[in-house]
Amino acid sequence: MKPSAPAVWAPAGPGAPGAPGAPVPGSALRGRRTAGLAVLLVLLAACAAGSLLIGARAIAPAEVWRVLTAPDGGEASAVVWSLRLPRTAIGIAVGAALGTAGVLMQSHTRNPIADPGILGVSHGAALGVVLGVFLLGMSDLASFVWLAIAGAVIASTAVFAIASGGSRGPTPITLVLAGAAMSALLSGVISAIVLLDHSSLEVYRFWRLGTLAGRPMEVFWQVLPFIAAGLALAAANAPGLNALALGDDVATALGQRVRLTRAAGVLSIALLTGAATAAAGPIGFVGLAAPHLARAITGPDHRWTVPLAAPAGACLVLAADIAGRVVRGNGEVEVGIVLAVLGAPFFIALIRRGRMIAP
Amino acid sequence: MTTDRSPSPTGPEGPGPRLRAEGATLGYGETVVTRDLDFAVADGAVTSIIGPNGCGKSTLLRALGRLLRPRSGQVLLDGRPIARTPPRQVARTVAVLPQAPLAPPGLTVGDLVMRGRHPHQSWYRQWSSSDAGEVARALEMTGMAGFAERPLERLSGGQRQRAWISMALAQGTDLLLLDEPTTYLDLAHQIEVLELVRALNRDHGRTVVMVLHDLNLAGRYSDLLVAMRDGAVRASGAPGEVLTPDLVAETFGLECKVVPDPVSGSPLVVPVGVRTEEG
Numbered sequence: 001m002k003p004s005a006p007a008v009w010a011p012a013g014p015g016a017p018g019a020p021g022a023p024v025p026g027s028a029l030r031g032r033r034t035a036g037l038a039v040l041l042v043l044l045a046a047c048a049a050g051s052l053l054i055g056a057r058a059i060a061p062a063e064v065w066r067v068l069t070a071p072d073g074g075e076a077s078a079v080v081w082s083l084r085l086p087r088t089a090i091g092i093a094v095g096a097a098l099g100t101a102g103v104l105m106q107s108h109t110r111n112p113i114a115d116p117g118i119l120g121v122s123h124g125a126a127l128g129v130v131l132g133v134f135l136l137g138m139s140d141l142a143s144f145v146w147l148a149i150a151g152a153v154i155a156s157t158a159v160f161a162i163a164s165g166g167s168r169g170p171t172p173i174t175l176v177l178a179g180a181a182m183s184a185l186l187s188g189v190i191s192a193i194v195l196l197d198h199s200s201l202e203v204y205r206f207w208r209l210g211t212l213a214g215r216p217m218e219v220f221w222q223v224l225p226f227i228a229a230g231l232a233l234a235a236a237n238a239p240g241l242n243a244l245a246l247g248d249d250v251a252t253a254l255g256q257r258v259r260l261t262r263a264a265g266v267l268s269i270a271l272l273t274g275a276a277t278a279a280a281g282p283i284g285f286v287g288l289a290a291p292h293l294a295r296a297i298t299g300p301d302h303r304w305t306v307p308l309a310a311p312a313g314a315c316l317v318l319a320a321d322i323a324g325r326v327v328r329g330n331g332e333v334e335v336g337i338v339l340a341v342l343g344a345p346f347f348i349a350l351i352r353r354g355r356m357i358a359p
Numbered sequence: 360m361t362t363d364r365s366p367s368p369t370g371p372e373g374p375g376p377r378l379r380a381e382g383a384t385l386g387y388g389e390t391v392v393t394r395d396l397d398f399a400v401a402d403g404a405v406t407s408i409i410g411p412n413g414c415g416k417s418t419l420l421r422a423l424g425r426l427l428r429p430r431s432g433q434v435l436l437d438g439r440p441i442a443r444t445p446p447r448q449v450a451r452t453v454a455v456l457p458q459a460p461l462a463p464p465g466l467t468v469g470d471l472v473m474r475g476r477h478p479h480q481s482w483y484r485q486w487s488s489s490d491a492g493e494v495a496r497a498l499e500m501t502g503m504a505g506f507a508e509r510p511l512e513r514l515s516g517g518q519r520q521r522a523w524i525s526m527a528l529a530q531g532t533d534l535l536l537l538d539e540p541t542t543y544l545d546l547a548h549q550i551e552v553l554e555l556v557r558a559l560n561r562d563h564g565r566t567v568v569m570v571l572h573d574l575n576l577a578g579r580y581s582d583l584l585v586a587m588r589d590g591a592v593r594a595s596g597a598p599g600e601v602l603t604p605d606l607v608a609e610t611f612g613l614e615c616k617v618v619p620d621p622v623s624g625s626p627l628v629v630p631v632g633v634r635t636e637e638g
Binding site: 110236239242243245246247249250252253254255256257299300301303 | 421424425426445446447448449450451454455456457458459460461462463464465466467470471474475477478480482485527530
């Protein structure tokens with residue numbers, strides 16, 4: 001009858017190196033991932049130190065250290081405590097949030113050029129601020145935070161609901177399309193309001209630059225719970241993303257609840273991007289580049305990419321903010337502008353070296 | 360070689376097939392593909408579902424694998440409706456390899472197969488030595504142990520399909536469902552995959568259900584064939600009972616002669632021509 005099967009399956013491929021029962025693969029990669037995480041954390045510490053030390057007013061490192069450990073109410077103490085420290089803390093929080101949101105965004109949409117703003121989150125945050133100025137006459141940065149976060153969460157919830165409309169639930173394509181439509185709609189509404197109302201335009205123009213400067217420490221404490229919740233949700237999302245990366249069918253076959261995973265991902269993106277935008281205004285590029293930096297180190301494993309993208313994003317934001325302080329003698333350039341100008345060529349170099357790996 | 364697996368946590372509840380569909384009506388969107396279908400997977404056998412394009416064979420396989428929820432009726436695993444069983448628990452008993460799975464660029468064979476352990480892992484327990492053992496065993500069973508460090512895109516078609524099957528095997532299930540595992544492969548690679556499937560059944564005790572297009576290969580490598588047309592099962596049984604000129608004509612609209620395969624003795628369908636019933 002039928003030919004008997006070989007008792008042991010013999011590999012038919014060209015020369016199979018490595019004996020059966022070889023150690024579990026990937027130990028070299030694991031070493032690289034750990035080393036990469038360590039390097040990023042050291043870099044982040046260096047950027048944070050630089051952010052405290054470098055500024056328009058020259059203060060000696062020893063003096064910075066002295067007022068940090070023992071605030072004395074003097075001028076140096078005031079500069080460090082009320083300007084540089086809040087700005088550094090907000091920079092780390094914003095960078096970590098945008099980097100992490102970027103990984104989730106690119107993975108959930110399977111789109112290597114997706115930016116956290118793609119779900120309409122940034123425009124939702126902006127509309128929240130504009131409406132606050134236009135309808136409620138607000139002008140205080142701290143009160144913008146709540147409006148921006150509310151706007152971001154509402155916009156992304158609407159996008160998720162629209163994207164879930166089809167019979168197959170939210171897919172990468174419906175998410176991107178619904179996000180693009182929502183962004184277009186919201187930016188139309190924002191334009192209409194700022195054209196209508198001059199005071200809204202003034203506030204919006206300043207807010208939309210994207211800067212860490214002039215934020216009191218209060219802003220950091222306001223956004224911190226949202227960013228912490230978003231990061232925790234992202235960490236919980238990471239193993240599911242590894243399954244989703246193999247396609248919705250394979251993920252389902254592996255026992256992953258696809259819809260729930262997407263919902264958690266979108267909520268995390270909304271919290272992270274909304275809080276970051278609330279704290280510093282819209283800052284581009286970080287959410288796009290940090291995931292690629294992280295992935296170049298980790299390869300395609302979200303349990304590593306997600307935690308590495310946070311310090312990568314924080315380093316990018318702090319480094320750009322420091323560069324913005326030193327590039328012009330007395331004034332400074334907003335971090336959003338620096339990131340766009342310095343970031344783009346760096347990113348192009350990354351692509352040209354072939355180090356860009358799709359999610 | 361004996362079966363290398365312990366029974367699944369749920370275990371078979373009494374006699375009878377472990378996986379079956381009862382009165383299942385299946386479809387996508389507005390379209391109904393099959394109505395009120397009963398189907399039972401023969402335990403311990405290799406079953407191939409055959410039939411013309413659009414007959415509902417993949418739809419049935421997807422429903423058996425919990426990738427598609429029946430409109431009405433149900434799919435039972437060990438006597439329990441799979442729609443009401445926790446997804447991870449189902450995934451520890453039934454492995455499904457769907458058509459056209461995606462692999463992120465740079466993903467190595469080892470990484471892919473590790474993801475097959477997903478249903479056994481929780482957020483706080485990501486990796487254990489038993490996971491490592493199952494992954495190594497899955498790679499050995501498919502002869503892919505030597506390729507663990509290689510990215511998927513640098514494999515031949517047959518090797519790549521073996522890598523995906525390894526991932527499904529790493530789930531450590533008794534039941535394995537394969538949706539067109541030989542599509543897009545050249546003949547040598549099709550044979551490579553089907554020899555593997557049979558070895559998994561004979562040497563490792565896996566129950567296998569697959570959707571196949573090639574009748575002759577289905578006849579050669581299966582214990583049972585199920586012929587479907589228009590969403591209904593037209594015939595099922597041993598290859599010799601299903602692959603007859605009459606049934607092939609009725610199911611596929613293909614006039615053919617059936618001769619014994621000179622190598623395996625299994626029925627070999629030799630086409631004569633296509634019947635055009637309605638001109």
